Amino acid sequence: MNIRSPRKLITFDWAMKRLLRSKANFEILEGFLSELLxxxxxxxxxxxSESNKESKLDKFNRVDLKVKNGKDEIIIIEVQYERELDYLQRMLYGTSRVITEHQQEGExxxxxxxxISVNILYFDLGHGSDYIYHGTTTFVGIHDNDKLQLDIRQQKQYGKMQINHIYPEYYLIRLNNFNSIAKTSLxxxxxxxxxxxIKDEFQAKGIQKAKRSFSILSMSEAEQAAYARYQDDLRYQASLVESNYGLGLREGREAGITEGIEKGIEQGLKKGIEQGIEQGIEQGIERGIERGKLEVAKRLLDKGMSVEEAAEAAGISANMLKRYIVSPDV
Known part of the structure; x- marks a missing residue:
């Protein structure tokens, strides 16, 4: 007896770009966010906003949503599905950008x-055993260890009861830490x-509609081909980053050891040979990683990306990439 394999669904990042911007599919995102919050x-x-514009290779997988919660409060939720290594500062930049973009002049x-920043992470970020982390802003007394509170006047002015309700909140969903055992609707x-x-028995809010809407079989041939190209491009970029970072680390270690020994000898007893070796290794690794990033960016340029897009994808500045194009031996 043949056992039918689970129906293949498109990835969530592709759905965000192609499906979830339609009002007909709001129910899906509403279900996910309701379960999370x-x-x-x-x-x-x-x-x-700038974050929602289509890029040449559909690289920006984020969407800003104006929503109403159960207390009839209007808030903005930024949902991001990322595969990047350079991320914590990107989260901070993202929330700051959303605030300034949607602040009316003179208000x-x-x-x-x-x-609220919801970040779905396809890679390992930091150290920790959990797969969902929630971050808020609080102010704690240095001497008394008490938590600063809003007074009555401020509560009325802001319409909030706690200080952390004013500041951005962050949710980090670390997919690699999830053991694939679904104990709750979230x-x-x-x-x-x-x-x-999505299993037939799943009952989380909006998830069965996602199963129907995200089926690859329901897509046209053209849509399936576009999705296949998108997945191939993601695998290619991941391979470039992995191979070039690895090469950069190896080259950096070798160059760093040599440079470290030379510097250690010159400094003599003052800093010692061991310290020189360690410093050389660190500098060499940094240079090797930088070299690897430049190589990644150069290959992305060859695939048709602009200088700015390639530099952002590789985690370097556009000016650094331009200098490397002119003089790659630097």
Whole structure:
């Protein structure tokens, strides 16, 4: 007896680019966000911003949503699905950009919009055993260890009860740490994000509609071909980063050891040979990694990316990439 394999679904990042911007599919994102935040979320609108514009290779997998929560508060949720190594500062930049983009000119600071940043991570970020982390801003006394609170006047002015309700919040979903055992309705969504599969028995809000909408079999041949090209490009970029970073590390270690020994001898007893070797290794590794990033960016340029897109994808500045193109031996 043949056992039918699970129906193949498209990845969530592709769905964000192609499907989830349609009002007909708001129910899917509403379900995911409601399960994550623990309250009913209603999407009011997709906000247009620099982060939502189509790029040449569909690299920017993020969407800004104007939503209403269960307390009828209007907030902005930025959802990102990323495969990048350079990320923590990118999160901070993203929330800051959303705040400034959607602040009306002349409005007082008390009207600043609340932002929640939801980050679906396809790679390892930091050290920790959990697969979902929640970050907020609080102020704690240095001497008394008490938590600073809003007074009555400020609560009325801001319409918030706690200081952390004013500042951006961050959710980090670390897919690699999830053991693929769905114990809760939120776990069912995490299971799909990691495995691109939704089981028939899953009952999380919006997830069965996602199963129907994300089926590859329901796509036209042209859409399937575009999706296949997108996946091939992601694999190619990942391979470039891995191979060039690895090469850069090896070259950096070799060059660093040599440079470290020379510097250690010159400094003599003052700093010692061991310190010179360590410093040389560190500098060599840094140079090797930088070299690897430049090689990645150069190959992305060859595939048709602009200098700015290739530099951002590789985690370097556009000016550094331009100098490397002119003089690659530098």
């Amino acid at each position: 623990g309250e009913d979320i209603t999407i009011l609108d997709i906000l247009e 007082p600071y008390s009207k600043l919009v609340k932002v 776990d069912e969504w995490i299971y799909f994000l990691k495995n691109e599969e």
